[in-house]
Amino acid sequence: MSLIRPDEETASVFNHMDVRLAVSIGVFVDAKSPAEVLKVIVEHTGAEMAQLDTWNGGRAAPLAVHDCPAEVSRVLSEEIPHDRFFGRHLLAAESACLSDDPGLGFGSSAYFRECFGPAGVAAGVAMALHDMSGRLAGLLYLASTRPGHFGERHRVLFGTLMPVLARAAAPPAPSAELIPRGYAASRIRGDLVETTEFRQPAKVADDPHIRELARRFARHSVPYLQFLWPSEDGWFDVVLVRETGDWQATIVACRPTDLPWRLTHREIEVLTTLAAGATNRQIASTLSISERTAMTHVENILQKLSAPGRTAAAVRAVREGIIVPSADPASPGSLERLLGPYLTGR
Structure with missing residues (x-):
């Protein structure tokens, strides 16, 4: 299979703003x-x-x-x-x-x-x-x-x-319909963690980093975000959903999962940074690895995802939740940097 070489100095038709556009479209597609x-x-x-x-x-x-x-x-x-x-x-x-x-x-x-x-x-x-x-x-x-x-x-x-x-041609689903079947769920409103109707409480809602992500998520107009989250009990597939009619509340849903596509923890970190629009050099600096190692990780990710290039990998990462966002707004993998400048504050 022929892959576009992930080195940004090569002659790919994409630039890094294309990656940011692709990720932003992938998120906004479920907006109202x-x-x-x-x-x-x-x-x-x-x-x-x-x-x-x-x-x-x-x-x-x-x-x-x-x-x-x-x-x-x-x-x-x-x-x-x-x-x-x-x-x-x-x-x-x-x-x-x-x-x-x-x-x-x-x-x-x-x-x-x-x-x-x-x-x-x-x-x-x-x-x-x-x-x-x-x-x-x-x-x-x-x-x-x-x-x-x-x-x-x-x-x-x-x-x-x-x-x-x-x-984008389809109408948005109500918040309750966006919670996948079989997921535990809790509602986070400010510092409060509340149970939701007919759902077991979400274990990850006890994590202060998840609560901070939920609070930051509630400030923006994006209705839905899926991602991976590591814990002492293993990995969780996590979904954040903005509560319909309540701009201050976020529903946090989760279930145990394994890392998809044979990806490693380090490759998930690289993919998260790539989805935020980072170059190989920026990935290397963020993760304290060499640029050659960053390039090798990106090549492996493209092969495992069967993605033709960085943009396709970034879209897939956000759409399928193969990212680990950071609660630190200064981090390259922060919610704001991942979703780009197209987040609209409330």
Whole structure:
């Protein structure tokens, strides 16, 4: 299997801000408003217009719109997906489509002459969002007034993000539904640890570091976070869920687990730091190891996860909870650094 070499000095199409975007999207995908997902994408890519549509019953409908004129938004939802040429090409594509793709001819189309050109669009990206089962969940459109603004890097990046972006079209689940079946659970509100209905108390809620993580988590708008946690009784799979309607409370749920994918404790630490957007040099400095050792750990992680590169590994780490966050806000593995600058405080 061919892997992208994890050395950041090599010619990978990704940069470290792409990793941060991927992680942030992976977290925000369960947020209440798809507008937050679109905002993160717009800020990262420099897009000047953007739209996220849901797909239901063979029709598209806007979920979130950023600076799209009304007619542009209407054409994106009502006409492009059903066009015999462009719609068929878009819905069948396995990755993002660029407006200047050879053979597409979008710049000479009637859509461009009559709608997108007059609106100032000079470059664009469009992608059909298919979930893990292959079902079409929605559509994502980005546009810029700068010719050539979008390139191969964006195609590969959004192709990597497709499964998690597809989730943005689905409504969020209530907090109780986000607690996995079979997990013990406690509610943490400030310094208080409370029991929850029909659940055994969560053992990890007695850990002061977990309580601090829960308090910090309650300050932000991210509704759900899964991670691993070491204890004297072994490893636990832990889930933090913001209590619906109570910004000060966090539900802590847990169950005993083994480290997944044959990963070692040290590799989990490396993966956590990588998911926070760290380079090999920064990983080495944080964990007091050599840069060569850090590179070797990253290579092993990519192989064990069957991940094609750092971005895919970072997305998987956060989505599957293969991280160990720190309660210390100054740590490279802190909650705030892991989830990035896209956390919104309460």
